[in-house]
Amino acid sequence: MKFSPLYFTITFLLLLTSSCSETPKETATMLVYGGTIYTVDSTSTTVQAVAIKNNKILYAGNLSGAEQYKTEETKVLDLKGKTMTPGFIEGHGHFMGLGYNELNLDLMNTSSYQDIIDAVAERVKTAKPGEWIVGRGWHQSKWDSMPSEVVHGFQTHHLLSEVSPDNPVFLKHASGHAGFANSKAMEIAGLTNLALDGIKKFEVEGGEVLVDALGRPIGIFNERAQTLITQHIPERTPESDKKAFELAIKACHKNGITSFHDAGIPKETIDLYDEMKSNGKMDVRIYAMLTGWDKDLLIDWYKKGIMVDDDHLFTIRSIKLNCDGALGSRGAWLLEPYTDRPGHFGHETLPMEFVKETAVSGLKNGFQVCSHAIGDRANREILDRYEFAFESLPNATKDHRFRIEHAQHLHPEDIPRFAELNVIPAMQAVHMSSDRPWAIDRLGEKRIKEGAYMWQSLLQSGVPIVNGTDVPVEPINPIASFYASVSRKTLKGTPEGGYEPDQKMTRAQALKSYTLDAAYGAFEEDIKGSITVGKLADFTIFDNDIMTIPEDEILTTKVVMTIFNGEVVYNSEK
Ligand SMILES: [Zn+2]
Secondary structure (H helix, E strand, O other), X not given: OOOOHHXXXXXXXXXXXXXXXXXXXXXXXXXXXXXXXXXXXXXXOEEXXXXXXXXXXXXXXXXXXXXXXXXXXXXXXXOOOOXXXXXXXXXXXXXXXXXXXXXXXXXXXXXXXXXXXXXXXXXXXXXXXXXXXXXXXXXXXXXXXXXXXXXXXXXXXHHHHHHOOOOOEEEEEOOOOEEEEOHHHHHHOOOOOOOOOOOOOOEEOOEEEXXXXXXXXXXXXXXXXXXXXXXXXXXXXXXXXXXXXXXXXXXXXXXXXXXXXXXXXXXXXHHHHHHHHHOOOOOOEEEXXXXXXXXXXXXXXXXXXXXXXXXXXXXXXXXXXXXXXXOOOOOOOOOOOEOOEOOOOOOEOOOHHHHHHHHHHHHHHOXXXXXXXXXXXXXXXXXXXXXXXXXXXXXXXXXXXXXXXXXXXXXXXXXXXXXXXXXXXXXXXXXXXXXXXXXXXXXXXXHHHHHEOOHHHHHHHOXXXXXOOOOOOOOOOHHHHHHHHHHOOOXXXXXXXXXXXXXXXXXXXXXXXXXXXXXXXXXXXXXXXXXXXXXXXXXXXXXXXXXXXXXXHHHHOOEEEEEEOOEEEEEOOO
16 A cells, blocks of 8 residues: 555644644553553552653553553563562662672671671682771671670670781671771770770760770770771772762662662762762662761751752752661660660660751751651650650641651650651661561560551551661662561561561552652652652562562562663663
């Protein structure tokens, strides 16, 4: 068949007229179909197909509806039975920590002190003389057995110092709240003469150097005492920063993460992100919190105001405060003493007066405040300061969306206060899997049952939960945290039925905590978090249907593809 020019003209005119009466059909850049697609929106739970135009969702519904937007230019993606959800949002992590974790010695999978020694000994072989060996991720409570010499529940540095006599070593605890140094590192820090000076024990403001019976440091530095060592570790370089940034982006894509709430960054990191964004490398949406340690930084931003860009790649509108330590290192601030360390309550890591000031300034200047609190005392003190700020500025926005990061252990009386005050708990479910087996030693049975990891009680009270992993404290894998959310089991699948099973999330709640509710925690529920027309085209594709498979198959589920800003950025088959 041959078309005359006249035919084309008429067809063109017809198209023109019809387009005047009907809405003009747009062309999709990508059409996805052929699997189960969970929308996480209020109207329908699944759709057959999604049409995307550039970086936005053009259509979500049945296949024939989506095909109306299909032309020769449309890329077609057949899910072949796989499952697609809105792009997963890491609701609390440390982006550069993730990147550097990929660069540094990873001790996350060590299961004994000997494993750590072996890993360091291996690294010593290739290290230059005097070069620092830095690592992260060890946790004595995950060890199969404890070494013979233990002080205050921790290993001592002697074996570590033996395998690395000339290279200073500093190994961060998985929680980030303690660090472990060898004698070379302590020598550089000028700490070796402590015993000779007759100092039995000394404290750094907001931290502690653990010592043996003779007053000699055992190598463990708690909380801010870590800076005694870390200040001697050579600075990061611009090159290593860029490398770490790129590794972090890669790790996100591999794990289906398209957005990342970065829990506390300093000025240098803001500059780095700006640079990476202008170089077109910001392939994850970063919602960054300003680090509250730097008061000048906060004052600067109060003057400048919040930063919300049109492409939603890099947002700054919140402040992170670190208010106590972690349960593992007994730094979490408790109302009653630790069950396994009588007389010890943990401690606040910044003055509560500063939380009050920041809450007030945050409200006045339109910044969200996100405070790290693990122990029930820290949580209560922060809720009190937030409440003070809300009451003293009754005309400031009600939509402040102040958050408490972790909110792991709450006094039962404080649980309803989150909903009452409109404070969002950002809780990393996988912490329960890792910590619950030994957290009961720290808190005892009553406190664990009444107040630890209270997901369902909080949800029932009417607040959303923002989920996540606190990477690099835990691996960034959202499937592990999803599994933890719905099973309340360790990642080894114990105990049968899960810990405190009445606090489990449903699968729908867990999915929402990683998508729409996480978006809400960043004021972004109108632009992402569900598969809704007009929202950003960020998606995660899994090989299993995480909403219906048997619980014990969730952990073997894999992310097979990640779509960010309308483009496939990760494909496990390639
Ligand atoms: Zn954190």
